[in-house]
Amino acid sequence: MDKIPILLYHNFCSDTDKSKNSLAVTWDNFKKQMDWLYQNAFTAVSLEKIVAEAEYWRTEEQKSEGASQKPERKIQDTRKKVVLTFDGGDLSDYHFALPVLKEKGFCATFFVTINEIGKPGKMDWPMVYDLSRQGMGVASGGLSSSFLTAHNNYTVLNDLLMSKQILEKYIRKRVDFLSAPGGFYNRRVLAIARDVGFKGVCVSDAGLNDFLSEGLFLLKRFAVRKNYGLNAFRSIAAGQPSVIVRSGESIRAVLRKTLGYQVWEKLENLKRKHRKKAQAKL
Structure with a gap:
C-alpha cells in the first residue's frame, strides 16, 4: 500500500456559474474527473475502508516479524x-x-457539521442516514463551523464529543474521523480529538499519507479546485501533484499561518455572505 492521496471536495456549481469561489467545482468537471478515475482503473474508497485495510496489514506484518517471509498482500x-x-x-x-x-x-467519506444539518442548502438527517445506508462513510465536521483553535479545552472537548455521539446515534455506526473546521488545528485540538476516540483528523494541508505508518493521525488532503484542469487532477490522483498544484497549495498554507484563524474566519464569513447574495439572485 503506497502513499495514497485524499481528495477534498467542498461544493459544486453549474457549468455557467461565474462565482469566484475557487472550491466550487463545476458539475461537468467532477463528472470528467470521476470518468478518468474509472477509465484508468482507480478504486475510490472511503477513509473508513482504507484505514481498516491499513490496520489489517500492520497487524499481519507485526505477526510476521522475525519470520522469513512477509505476508503476501492480496491483488x-x-x-x-x-x-x-x-x-x-x-x-x-x-x-x-x-x-x-x-x-x-x-x-x-462525507463530513457533516451537526448544527448545519437541515438548514437551507444543506442535507437533512434522512439524507445523511441514506449516505451511510448506501455504503458511504459519514464523519464529523464538528458541532459547528467555528474554528476549534479559537476555543478552550472544555469547549473543544464538548464540540467533538457531542458531534461524534449525535452522528453515531443517527447513522447507527461508529464515527471515526473528523474534518477540522476551516482546516485549522494545533497539537491541543489533535490530542483532544484522539482522546474523544477519533482515529484521524482531516485537514486542509496538502500532502500524501502513508496509511501503513504507525500512529498516523493527521490526514492531509488535496483540495480539488474550480480552476484545475484534468491534467492537474490526474497529477494529484496519481500521487504526483504538478508544480502548479504544489506551489499554489504552499502559498495558501503560508497565508493561512500568517493571517491566523481570526482574520481567516472573517474572510470566510465575507465569502459566505457573498454566496448567499449570489444564490438569492438566482
Missing part, C-alpha cells in the same frame, strides 16, 4: 487507490455527487 490491495472526501454537507453532495459515485461503483 486488490495493490490496485490504484484514491480516497474521496466531501466537506460541508451541501445538498449537491447528495443529489449530484452521490449518483455519480454510485454509477462508477466508488465510495467516499
Whole structure:
C-alpha cells in the first residue's frame, strides 16, 4: 500500500456559474474527473475502508516479524487507490455527487457539521442516514463551523464529543474521523480529538499519507479546485501533484499561518455572505 492521496471536495456549481469561489467545482468537471478515475482503473474508497485495510496489514506484518517471509498482500490491495472526501454537507453532495459515485461503483467519506444539518442548502438527517445506508462513510465536521483553535479545552472537548455521539446515534455506526473546521488545528485540538476516540483528523494541508505508518493521525488532503484542469487532477490522483498544484497549495498554507484563524474566519464569513447574495439572485 503506497502513499495514497485524499481528495477534498467542498461544493459544486453549474457549468455557467461565474462565482469566484475557487472550491466550487463545476458539475461537468467532477463528472470528467470521476470518468478518468474509472477509465484508468482507480478504486475510490472511503477513509473508513482504507484505514481498516491499513490496520489489517500492520497487524499481519507485526505477526510476521522475525519470520522469513512477509505476508503476501492480496491483488486488490495493490490496485490504484484514491480516497474521496466531501466537506460541508451541501445538498449537491447528495443529489449530484452521490449518483455519480454510485454509477462508477466508488465510495467516499462525507463530513457533516451537526448544527448545519437541515438548514437551507444543506442535507437533512434522512439524507445523511441514506449516505451511510448506501455504503458511504459519514464523519464529523464538528458541532459547528467555528474554528476549534479559537476555543478552550472544555469547549473543544464538548464540540467533538457531542458531534461524534449525535452522528453515531443517527447513522447507527461508529464515527471515526473528523474534518477540522476551516482546516485549522494545533497539537491541543489533535490530542483532544484522539482522546474523544477519533482515529484521524482531516485537514486542509496538502500532502500524501502513508496509511501503513504507525500512529498516523493527521490526514492531509488535496483540495480539488474550480480552476484545475484534468491534467492537474490526474497529477494529484496519481500521487504526483504538478508544480502548479504544489506551489499554489504552499502559498495558501503560508497565508493561512500568517493571517491566523481570526482574520481567516472573517474572510470566510465575507465569502459566505457573498454566496448567499449570489444564490438569492438566482
